[in-house]
Amino acid sequence: xxxxxxxxxxxxxxxxxxxxxxxxxxxxxxxxxxxxxxxxxxxxxxxxxxxxxxxxxxxxxxxxxxxxxxxxxxxxxxxxxxxxxxxxxxxxxxxxxxxxxxxxxxxxxxxxxxxxxxxxxxxxxxxxxxxxxxxxxxxxxxxxxxxxxxxxxxxxxxxxxxxxxxxxxxxxxxxxxxxxxxxxxxxxxxxxxxxxxxxxxxxxxxxxxxxxxxxxxxxxxxxxxxxxxxxxxxxxxxxxxxxxxxxxxxxxxxxxxxxxxxxxxxxxxxxxxxxxxxxxxxxxxxxxxxxxxxxxxxxxxxxxxxxxxxxxxxxxxxxxx
Ligand SMILES: [Zn+2]
Ligand SMILES: [Zn+2]
Numbered sequence: 363x364x365x366x367x368x369x370x371x372x373x374x375x376x377x378x379x380x381x382x383x384x385x386x387x388x389x390x391x392x393x394x395x396x397x398x399x400x401x402x403x404x405x406x407x408x409x410x411x412x413x414x415x416x417x418x419x420x421x422x423x424x425x426x427x428x429x430x431x432x433x434x435x436x437x438x439x440x441x442x443x444x445x446x447x448x449x450x451x452x453x454x455x456x457x458x459x460x461x462x463x464x465x466x467x468x469x470x471x472x473x474x475x476x477x478x479x480x481x482x483x484x485x486x487x488x489x490x491x492x493x494x495x496x497x498x499x500x501x502x503x504x505x506x507x508x509x510x511x512x513x514x515x516x517x518x519x520x521x522x523x524x525x526x527x528x529x530x531x532x533x534x535x536x537x538x539x540x541x542x543x544x545x546x547x548x549x550x551x552x553x554x555x556x557x558x559x560x561x562x563x564x565x566x567x568x569x570x571x572x573x574x575x576x577x578x579x580x581x582x583x584x585x586x587x588x589x590x591x592x593x594x595x596x597x598x599x600x601x602x603x604x605x606x607x608x609x610x611x612x613x614x615x616x617x618x619x620x621x622x623x624x625x626x627x628x629x630x631x632x633x634x635x636x637x638x639x640x641x642x643x644x645x646x647x648x649x650x651x652x653x654x655x656x657x658x659x660x661x662x663x664x665x666x667x668x669x670x671x672x673x674x675x676x677x678x679x680x681x682x683x
Contacts, residue, residue, distance in 0.1 A: 363475045363663045364414045370404045371664045372417065372475065379478050386480045388426040389438060392495035394474030395420035395655070396666055396679040397503045398527070398586065399442070402610040403469060404667065411470055418681065419467035420502035421474030421481075422495040429483045437495065439487040439643070440479065441502045443633050444471050459510075459633040466633075475663050477683045487639050492647040500653045500678035501646055502639075504528040509642040511582050511607040511631045512536055518579035522547060522597055524570055525585030526555040528678040529607060531562065532651055533582070538563045539649045545574045547590075549673070558676055578602060586610055591628060592617035600624035607631050655680045 363372035382388045400417050402408045421440035425432045432438060446453050446461035453461050467473045467481065489498050508529035515521055521537060522545045523530045534544045546559035546567040556567035566574060570585075570593055580603045581594035588611045594604045595617070601624065609632075622628070645651075654677025658666040666679040 363660060364416055365404070365410070366414045368406050368409065368413075372667075374661060375414070377476075380472065380480045382427055382480045385482050385484065387429045387432060387438075387483045387486070388478060388480050389421065389423035389440065389486075390426050390478055391421055391423040391474050391476060391683050392437075393422045393499040393657075394418040394681045394683075395499035395502065395504070395528075396663075396670055396681065397442075398670065399503070399609050400468070401667060401671055402586070407610045408469070415469070416472040416474070416476050416479070417468045418474035418476070419469070420499045420504070421467070421479060422489065422498045422502070423474070423479070426478070431483050432486075432488070437489050439489050439498060439502045439639075440467055440474065440481045441485070441487070441506055441634060441639055442467055442469075443485055443636070445482045445485055457635070459635045459638075464633070475660065475681055477660075485636065487643055490643055490647045492650060493653075496655055496657060496680050496682070497653045499680045500528055500532065500655060501643065501651070504678060505532045505646065505651070506634045506639045506642050507631065508533040508584070508607060509536065509645075510634050510638045511605050513638070514605045514629065514631055515580035515582060515603060518602070519543060520545065520576060520578045520580075522574060522578045522581035522594060523559075523564075524581060524583040524590045524594055525587075526552075526559050526567075527584060527675070529584050530559070531654055531677050534559065534562045534564060535649055535651045536645065545578060547572070552673070554676065573597065580605065582607055583611075584608065586612060588612040588614035592621060595621040595626055595628065598626055600626065603627040603629065605629055605631060653678060657682050
């Protein structure tokens, strides 16, 4: 399914099988999960550099070609970070997530809402056998970038999650495993998400307008809503962090310096490193992280995107070609 012009929708097109270039493998797509970033691309908050484009960057598939790292027929995962330059200031110091010259799957190169894709073999992951392709797909962005966000919270014992969608679903399981207490904040009136959060072990779940019963050590904002930054700052203790996990956010309203004072920190999380992905995939089956998925056939991808936009999904949408 191809995005042909700004604003979408995705249109069905028969394309030639993609040919792997040097260092790439061809992958037969088994499942590809939807991410909020796909909506940001469609809504032109993150305009893609060129059209036509195949979206989708949480891909699980089978290698179709032998390569240095993989044999034909292996199950692999393709994440958002498609490739980095390896030579810029950031790559050299190990911050490849900040590379000056990166490629991103389903954004600067074609992604996984298709039957086949190609990917750089150095940036894809062998997958744990514990997961089916459908179950594994949401681990590749919601899970991995969520995991990087959780790492930024350091040794926080009490963590607020603002927005309880696909990423929060997975990360609350990691937080509980690490003996951290999660306070879940949802849209006003979204009692369903609050119930889900409690079932998954949140110690408290209410709307983002509510004040938590205790001061938080850190807060992670998963929802793309700028006004949540001052809201979360008011909920964290001195020295605490507010971590913005998404790639796009609406504008942040001005706020009194007093709520930042006390060495509180506001930071964003950008992309992922391969190390984040490897660590997370090693951890997932140990917990074990359960994914909550709703599947759609490939030709229903526009419907799946709309359902995410309308807040109708409780976990992750997964597209099956
Ligand atoms: Zn994503
Ligand atoms: Zn670089």
